[in-house]
Structures are given as structure tokens and as C-alpha cells.
Amino acid sequence: MKNLNQEIISCNECPRLLSHCKTIAIEKRKSFAHDNYWGKPVTGFGDPHAELLIIGLAPAAHGANRTGRMFTGDRSGEWLYRALYEHGFANQPQSENVKDGLQLKNVYVTSIVKCAPPDNKPTTEERDQCLEYFKRELKELKHVKTYLVLGKFALDGLFAALGQSPKPSFKHGHKMILSDGKTLILSFHPSQQNTFTGKLTKPMFDRVFELAKDLL
Numbered sequence: 001m002k003n004l005n006q007e008i009i010s011c012n013e014c015p016r017l018l019s020h021c022k023t024i025a026i027e028k029r030k031s032f033a034h035d036n037y038w039g040k041p042v043t044g045f046g047d048p049h050a051e052l053l054i055i056g057l058a059p060a061a062h063g064a065n066r067t068g069r070m071f072t073g074d075r076s077g078e079w080l081y082r083a084l085y086e087h088g089f090a091n092q093p094q095s096e097n098v099k100d101g102l103q104l105k106n107v108y109v110t111s112i113v114k115c116a117p118p119d120n121k122p123t124t125e126e127r128d129q130c131l132e133y134f135k136r137e138l139k140e141l142k143h144v145k146t147y148l149v150l151g152k153f154a155l156d157g158l159f160a161a162l163g164q165s166p167k168p169s170f171k172h173g174h175k176m177i178l179s180d181g182k183t184l185i186l187s188f189h190p191s192q193q194n195t196f197t198g199k200l201t202k203p204m205f206d207r208v209f210e211l212a213k214d215l216l
Contacts, residue, residue, distance in 0.1 A: 001140045005043040008114050008133050014126045017115035021065050024116065029062045038068035044110030044137055045070045051106050051145045051216050052089070053138075054080070055154040057189065058113035058122060065116035069098045070109045079190035079205060080109070080150075087209040106216065108144075110137055112157030127157060135161045145182055146215050148208060151189035158184075172204060175211055183215050 012018055018040075025039025042059040056076075059065045063074030071077035072095040081102065085093035089107040094100060113122045113130045122130075138144070138161060149155045152170045159167045164179055174186040187200075187208040194200040 001048050001137075004133070004136050004140060008041050008043045011041050011114070011133070013129050014115060017113075017117055017122065017126055020061075020118050021116050024061045024065055032062060032066055035066055037066045039065060040068075041114040042068060042070055042111070042116075043114070044108055045072075046104035046108035047106055048108065048141070049106075049143050050104070050108040050141060051143050052108070052148060052212050053141060053144045053146070054107060054109045054148045054150065055158055056109070056111040056150045057120065057153045058111050059116040060120075061116045067097050069095070070111060071095065072102075073097065075192050075195070076190045079195060083205055083209050086206070087213050089209075108141055110134070112154055127153075128160075131157060131161055138162075146185060146212050147178075147182060148185045148187060148212055150187050151191075154189075155186060172200070173207060173211070185211050185215075 021039045025037030028037060042064045056071065060074045060076065063077060064070050064072055067073040071080045077095045081090055081095040082093045084090040084107060089105055091103045092101065095102050112134055113127055114133060134157065147158060149158055155170055168174060168176060170186055172186060172188045176184050178184055185208050188194045190200060190205060
């Protein structure tokens with residue numbers, strides 16, 4: 001995994017995404033004006049022997065693109081790592097920066113696209129380019145038994161990487177067994193758009209982790 005992650009960090013295949021990451025890292029958000037932004041592709045994070053794989057869309061512009069660790073430094077990460085901690089997958093509920101001491105147990109967190117895209121919307125071509133890295137991650141993570149997919153984009157990316165069909169309609173909390181024997185669990189992404197509007201609530205999010213924990 002170390003060699004793959006180094007390739008991801010060094011990737012320069014998508015000029016639009018790289019330009020956006022670097023621009024954000026220079027302009028910064030006012031509240032993070034004194035931070036040194038990562039501003040590069042972001043690798044997955046967690047236990048390399050994990051049985052649970054959590055899959056998101058892409059790094060957030062002022063979250064992982066700032067801190068250099070997936071789902072770290074933004075509101076989505078607050079929801080995710082709180083849930084992981086409360087269900088026994090993490091040693092602490094906070095994920096603020098790469099030196100905060102966070103460790104994951106039996107779970108690995110990654111995304112379909114490795115660079116922060118403008119407006120959180122990578123193109124199909126950018127997704128497909130990055131999908132090669134995601135496919136290699138799947139091969140490296142040999143112990144995975146359950147996929148927890150956060151959002152429809154991640155579901156589309158997973159099925160494209162696996163080459164499986166038919167793809168299920170997206171429904172929060174849906175669970176199914178795939179042809180490779182692994183279990184798929186679907187969840188709304190813990191974005192502010194979903195959590196602030198009540199589309200995703202804490203009990204709803206907890207339920208998908210309870211499902212994952214029961215399976216493992």
C-alpha cells in the first residue's frame with residue numbers, strides 16, 4: 001500500500017483537479033488562513049488489514065485537501081469519525097489533523113477520486129482516470145468483507161471498479177450481497193447538505209454502522 005499511496009500523491013494526470021487543489025491551498029479559507037494546506041491528491045487512511053472499507057466521493061477542498069488525511073478537518077469528518085469511535089472502529093472521536101493520534105481499527109477509509117474537485121463534481125473522465133488507483137486499493141485490501149458506500153457517486157464508482165451489474169438503486173440503509181461474496185451497505189454522505197437539512201440524521205447514520213458491526 002505504501003508504494004501505491006506514493007503514486008497517488010505524485011499523480012498529475014488531471015490538470016483541472018490539480019490546479020483547483022493548488023489554488024485552494026494558496027487562497028485558503030479565512031478561518032484556516034494560517035494553516036499550511038496539503039494541496040495534493042489524498043490517499044486512503046486506516047487499517048491495511050481492515051474488513052470494513054468506507055468509500056466516499058473525493059477530498060473536501062478545506063478538509064482533506066487542507067489536512068492531507070481523508071475526511072479530516074471538516075464537518076463530514078466530524079460525523080464519520082464520531083460514528084467510528086462510538087461503534088468501536090476508532091480510538092478517538094475527533095479527526096483534526098494528521099498528528100492528532102487518530103487510529104482506526106478494522107476499517108479503511110478512501111474515496112473514488114483522490115483530488116478535491118471544483119464544486120465537489122469531478123468529471124466522468126476524471127473519475128475514470130482515478131478509478132485505476134481505486135481498483136488497486138481494492139486489490140491491496142485483501143481482508144475486506146463489507147463495503148460501506150457514502151453517496152451515489154461512490155456507489156457508481158465501486159460498481160465501475162468491480163465491473164458488476166446490475167447496480168442497485170440508491171437507498172439509505174440498503175444492504176445486499178455482491179457476486180464476490182462481500183456485503184454492500186449504502187448510506188447518504190454525511191455532507192452538510194444532508195446533515196443540516198435532516199436528510200441524514202445521527203440515528204440513521206448510526207444504523208449503518210450497527211449493520212456493518214453486526215456483519216463483522
